Amino acid sequence: MAYNLKGRNLLTLKDFSKEEINYLITLSEDLKSKKRAGISGNSLAGKNIALIFEKPSTRTRCAFAVAAKDEGGMPEYLGKNDIQLGKKETVADTARVLGRMFDGIEFRGYEHETVEILGEYAGVPVWNGLTDLYHPTQILADFLTLKENFGKLEGLNLVYTGDGRNNMANSLMVGSAIMGVNYTIAAPKELWPEPELVEECRELAAESGAKIELTADIKTGVKGADAIYTDVWVSMGEESEFEKRIELLTPYQVNMKMIELTENPSVIFLHCLPAYHNTETENGKKIFEEYGLEEMEVTDEVFESKYSKVFDQAENRMHTIKAVMTATL
Ligand code: CP
Numbered sequence: 118m119a120y121n122l123k124g125r126n127l128l129t130l131k132d133f134s135k136e137e138i139n140y141l142i143t144l145s146e147d148l149k150s151k152k153r154a155g156i157s158g159n160s161l162a163g164k165n166i167a168l169i170f171e172k173p174s175t176r177t178r179c180a181f182a183v184a185a186k187d188e189g190g191m192p193e194y195l196g197k198n199d200i201q202l203g204k205k206e207t208v209a210d211t212a213r214v215l216g217r218m219f220d221g222i223e224f225r226g227y228e229h230e231t232v233e234i235l236g237e238y239a240g241v242p243v244w245n246g247l248t249d250l251y252h253p254t255q256i257l258a259d260f261l262t263l264k265e266n267f268g269k270l271e272g273l274n275l276v277y278t279g280d281g282r283n284n285m286a287n288s289l290m291v292g293s294a295i296m297g298v299n300y301t302i303a304a305p306k307e308l309w310p311e312p313e314l315v316e317e318c319r320e321l322a323a324e325s326g327a328k329i330e331l332t333a334d335i336k337t338g339v340k341g342a343d344a345i346y347t348d349v350w351v352s353m354g355e356e357s358e359f360e361k362r363i364e365l366l367t368p369y370q371v372n373m374k375m376i377e378l379t380e381n382p383s384v385i386f387l388h389c390l391p392a393y394h395n396t397e398t399e400n401g402k403k404i405f406e407e408y409g410l411e412e413m414e415v416t417d418e419v420f421e422s423k424y425s426k427v428f429d430q431a432e433n434r435m436h437t438i439k440a441v442m443t444a445t446l
């Protein structure tokens with residue numbers, strides 16, 4: 118069934134119901150098969166789309182830009198030094214100006230409040246491309262990937278291990294609670310999510326039938342997992358935390374032993390990317406020199422294994438973001 122989402126913001130997945138999220142995922146599947154068949158649409162013809170980035174991005178930026186172009190829209194990249202957002206002009210003023218010129222606005226940055234103000238004042242749909250608190254468009258791609266692998270979402274066991282209080286852990290918890298996916302965070306207690314958010318998600322889960330669990334115990338946490346998900350141990354903007362995180366999270370690294378502990382031969386590995394899985398990058402080399410680590414949140418062996426679906430996830434960012442834009446514009 119099609120839902121009318123015109124004019125709606127996507128600041129967190131809490132903005133949409135289970136049926137609406139299912140609709141966005143189905144629409145993404147359709148757009149994906151069309152793209153594969155070489156069929157492009159014009160659902161964004163004449164639409165101008167602002168892409169505001171306070172933090173760097175490969176996937177999110179390219180997904181928005183390519184998705185907009187594919188459907189006949191015009192994306193405009195606005196980096197943090199290109200505009201006055203919050204510097205010489207309030208966020209509310211920038212929102213009202215951009216809202217007069219653009220048909221939709223994507224924002225990636227630090228404070229979640231910034232995207233909320235944009236959403237309140239722009240008068241056109243605003244999409245959260247990642248804040249310190251949430252990363253909702255990523256979850257749509259992750260759920261599309263889960264559905265492609267298991268044919269369903271409801272009743273799956275998704276285990277997130279690592280920094281259990283970052284934007285990814287939070288958003289996966291919200292999305293799982295709404296969609297009826299059983300969600301376990303396996304992380305040290307120091308890195309569990311805010312109790313208020315856990316409570317809110319458990320209330321959402323009561324409706325969908327999902328179980329939301331937190332544990333510090335890896336063995337019981339990952340047993341029976343359909344998917345193991347991890348993210349970087351240190352998110353953008355938290356670089357001073359490296360040493361502490363390495364100490365806390367080394368036992369939670371996704372490696373072949375953890376895959377075996379799931380006792381599920383069909384388990385898949387997911388990561389939003391970018392990932393530290395070898396020393397071949399500039400940052401990877403630095404971490405190796407400073408901390409002696411060749412791999413961090415995931416071993417190269419798992420990252421490159423048959424379990425890993427990370428590049429399907431990355432591709433699915435584009436199809437799902439296209440669905441969000443076409444549905445809300
Ligand atoms: N997963 C994700 O959001 O990647 P980027 O930071 O490259 O956009």
Ligand code: NVA
Pocket residue numbers: 247283284285348349351352353389390391
């Ligand atoms: N938690 C990560 C996600 C990157 C897509 C970060 O915020 O840096």
